[in-house]
Amino acid sequence: MTAQTTSTVRPWDRDAAQVAADAAGLIGSAEIGSTALRRYLFGLPGVDEVGAKGRAAQLGTRSIKTTSKAWALDMVISMIDLTTLEGADTPGKVRSLVAKARTPEPGDAGCPRPAAVCVYNDMVEVAVEAAQGSGIHVAAVSTAFPSGRASLAVRLADTADAVAAGADEIDMVIDRGAFLSGDYLKVYSDIVAVREICQARAAGPAHLKVILETGELVTYDNVRRASWLAMLAGADFIKTSTGKVQPAATLPVTIVMLEAVRDFLAATGVQVGVKPAGGIRTSKDAIKFLVAVNEVAGERWLDPDFFRFGASTLLNDVLLQRQKLATGVYSGPDYVTID
Amino acid sequence: MSERLDVRKTYKLYVGGSFPRSESGRTYEVVSADGAFLANAAQGSRKDARDAVRAARAAQPGWAGATAYNRGQVLYRVAELLEGRRAQFVADVAAGEGLRTARAEAAVDAAIDRWVWYAGWADKVAQVAGNANPVAGPYFNLSSPEPTGVVAVVAPQRSSLLGLVSVIAPVILTGNTAVVISSQDRPLPAITLGEVLATSDVPGGVVNVLTGKTAELAPVLASHMDVNAIDLAGAVEADGVTWGELEALAADTVKRVRRPPTDTEPTWLTDASLNQVLAFVETKTVWHPKGT
Numbered sequence A: 001m002t003a004q005t006t007s008t009v010r011p012w013d014r015d016a017a018q019v020a021a022d023a024a025g026l027i028g029s030a031e032i033g034s035t036a037l038r039r040y041l042f043g044l045p046g047v048d049e050v051g052a053k054g055r056a057a058q059l060g061t062r063s064i065k066t067t068s069k070a071w072a073l074d075m076v077i078s079m080i081d082l083t084t085l086e087g088a089d090t091p092g093k094v095r096s097l098v099a100k101a102r103t104p105e106p107g108d109a110g111c112p113r114p115a116a117v118c119v120y121n122d123m124v125e126v127a128v129e130a131a132q133g134s135g136i137h138v139a140a141v142s143t144a145f146p147s148g149r150a151s152l153a154v155r156l157a158d159t160a161d162a163v164a165a166g167a168d169e170i171d172m173v174i175d176r177g178a179f180l181s182g183d184y185l186k187v188y189s190d191i192v193a194v195r196e197i198c199q200a201r202a203a204g205p206a207h208l209k210v211i212l213e214t215g216e217l218v219t220y221d222n223v224r225r226a227s228w229l230a231m232l233a234g235a236d237f238i239k240t241s242t243g244k245v246q247p248a249a250t251l252p253v254t255i256v257m258l259e260a261v262r263d264f265l266a267a268t269g270v271q272v273g274v275k276p277a278g279g280i281r282t283s284k285d286a287i288k289f290l291v292a293v294n295e296v297a298g299e300r301w302l303d304p305d306f307f308r309f310g311a312s313t314l315l316n317d318v319l320l321q322r323q324k325l326a327t328g329v330y331s332g333p334d335y336v337t338i339d
Numbered sequence B: 001m002s003e004r005l006d007v008r009k010t011y012k013l014y015v016g017g018s019f020p021r022s023e024s025g026r027t028y029e030v031v032s033a034d035g036a037f038l039a040n041a042a043q044g045s046r047k048d049a050r051d052a053v054r055a056a057r058a059a060q061p062g063w064a065g066a067t068a069y070n071r072g073q074v075l076y077r078v079a080e081l082l083e084g085r086r087a088q089f090v091a092d093v094a095a096g097e098g099l100r101t102a103r104a105e106a107a108v109d110a111a112i113d114r115w116v117w118y119a120g121w122a123d124k125v126a127q128v129a130g131n132a133n134p135v136a137g138p139y140f141n142l143s144s145p146e147p148t149g150v151v152a153v154v155a156p157q158r159s160s161l162l163g164l165v166s167v168i169a170p171v172i173l174t175g176n177t178a179v180v181i182s183s184q185d186r187p188l189p190a191i192t193l194g195e196v197l198a199t200s201d202v203p204g205g206v207v208n209v210l211t212g213k214t215a216e217l218a219p220v221l222a223s224h225m226d227v228n229a230i231d232l233a234g235a236v237e238a239d240g241v242t243w244g245e246l247e248a249l250a251a252d253t254v255k256r257v258r259r260p261p262t263d264t265e266p267t268w269l270t271d272a273s274l275n276q277v278l279a280f281v282e283t284k285t286v287w288h289p290k291g292t
Helices: A015-028 A033-042 A049-059 A066-079 A091-102 A121-131 A152-164 A178-182 A185-200 A220-233 A250-269 A283-297 A313-326 B046-065 B070-082 B086-097 B101-121 B125-129 B162-172 B188-198 B214-223 B241-250 B274-278
Strands: A080-083 A115-122 A136-140 A171-174 A207-211 A235-239 A273-275 A307-309 B025-029 B038-040 B132-133 B137-149 B150-154 B177-182 B205-208 B229-231 B257-258 B281-289
Touching: A015 A033, A015 A220, A015 A250, A033 A178, A033 A185, A033 A220, A033 B257, A049 A283, A049 B038, A049 B229, A066 A152, A066 A283, A066 A313, A080 A091, A080 A313, A091 A115, A091 A121, A115 A121, A121 A136, A136 A152, A136 A207, A152 A171, A152 A185, A171 A185, A178 A185, A178 A220, A185 A207, A185 A220, A220 A235, A220 A250, A235 A250, A250 A273, A250 A283, A250 B257, A283 A313, A307 A313, A307 B214, B038 B125, B038 B188, B046 B137, B046 B177, B046 B205, B046 B214, B070 B101, B070 B162, B070 B188, B086 B101, B086 B188, B101 B162, B101 B241, B101 B274, B125 B274, B125 B281, B150 B162, B150 B214, B162 B188, B162 B274, B177 B214, B177 B241, B188 B205, B214 B241, B241 B257
Parallel strands: A080 A115, A080 A307, A115 A136, A136 A171, A171 A207, A207 A235, A235 A273, B150 B177, B150 B229, B177 B205, B229 B257
Antiparallel strands: B025 B038, B132 B137, B137 B281
16 A cells, blocks of 8 residues: 655665665764764754644544544554563463464454564574464564663674574664763664674564663653664664653654654655554554654555554454454453453 | 522543543433423443443452452441432432432432442352352362452433442442443432442442433443443333343343343332342352362
8 A cells, every 4th residue: 555656775675884875974974983973963953842742642633433443453453563571471472472463363364463573582483483484573672671781792692692593573772871871883883783683694684673762761852863873873663662661652752753764764765664662552542653653754654564563462452443343342351362 | 699600510420430521522411300400411422331341340350359348348338428418319319200308318218228238248148149069079069159240230210319229239249340321311319329439438440320321321331242241120211222122232242131120110119139139140169179
């Protein structure tokens, strides 16, 4: 349904040299150094915080009904990264998660599948085996998730592990400490190093999602800067949160990030994806995000390749809404799985 | 000196322990038996019914998990609060049902007494309805009544307080939570009961009161897949409602259904019965080895 009108570049198709060239072109300096990055990021226009919140509140009032709602619910399902990130995860739990992703609605073959399952690093092998042949991607949270507080060597080894185990997508966290203390070059070079490992995956490049952890970035200006920093360094997706910090994915923050990817596309011709994660539990919330995607970034982002929801309980609520649309009567939690 | 103006009330729903307006924004006029304006009541919609079921479902494990003794004490406390609001209930019942004060007082007293009677059952029903069954083997075999879950209650149309109490109290005392559709034309005692419950120790969501058109709300609850049982007491004499159709809707999800006791609404004067309680419990039986 998305008309790719102009020729856009998918971010994971670029090699390291192209990424560096795109970044150099943007910041106007052949060498990407601390000063040049800082000058560029501080040159970005400030975010109108009141305006962003107002826009979010306004977009949230749109009423999506009947056939549009049915379409939106199916789109939401196909964009879900079905997630389990608990210390208590077992291989059995991961397998049942993948089974749920393979057959979200046993009574309805027309129900789309979630785009991916998202698990901790050590569960990648289990998930990959369970998801074989289904087309469902396996995403791994990596680089000392969720805090990122480990040496670069450890974080890179963590990533290499996940890629070797067959992860299709890597969700990395940025070093928020470095970002907040102004060491943008460290954040930049971390992402570049992780991306290198993702690109070297035998079965084609693993997509790199960069988690900004917006709940720790304090201001919307910082969210905008972190978004641009991640995209300059070669992020394929920018992701709001780990889900372990409150507040997680709010609509205004996601709008700021959607503006960033829209502007990045205009500036470089590269379409980066966005993934809000954490705290999106109801179909109603998810549809508000879809409205924001369409209104802020544009229709070409209404595509599981470029927009994802990181969620665990959202899928069940969407399934209940689908059942309601199909049967006309309200459904209940007895009719979906217990996660 | 000018005359004091009337304070004309617009009541709201009672859902999940708070008082929301109807999602639909609609209200309707409540008039007395002789046609005088009494108040505006919220006209609940199917989405309000859905929200009420969600609130009832959320409250159910906590309420059922409270000890039977505790539930009993909470319900006794409600009776005390009902007594404190006696004058208001008498006025509501007298105006709505067109009774003279003495008759209304008798109805309110009977309602409060009935609430106390049912409250007393909370920690006794298991002794009466449960059993240690004799079995052929070295086992204890114990049956005990467990709450059914979320129960939709179509409250009686004419007896706006005594009838209401007679269908709510037996449902909640065992640990069920209730979504109540009040009498369509006489909703004020139900609204006041909601205000009483909100200031009592009954957790929010245990009783949810919807006012509005019975014909609009009852089918939604009868077909709702997350409702476990439905009491159709008020489905007789409600405009545009055939209780048989509601029973058919409920059958789709194998709900427990309590049919209206008679084809016309009873007076509810003699309707306190343990059977009302047992209509909305399930019997759980466990086997336990005796040892030696």
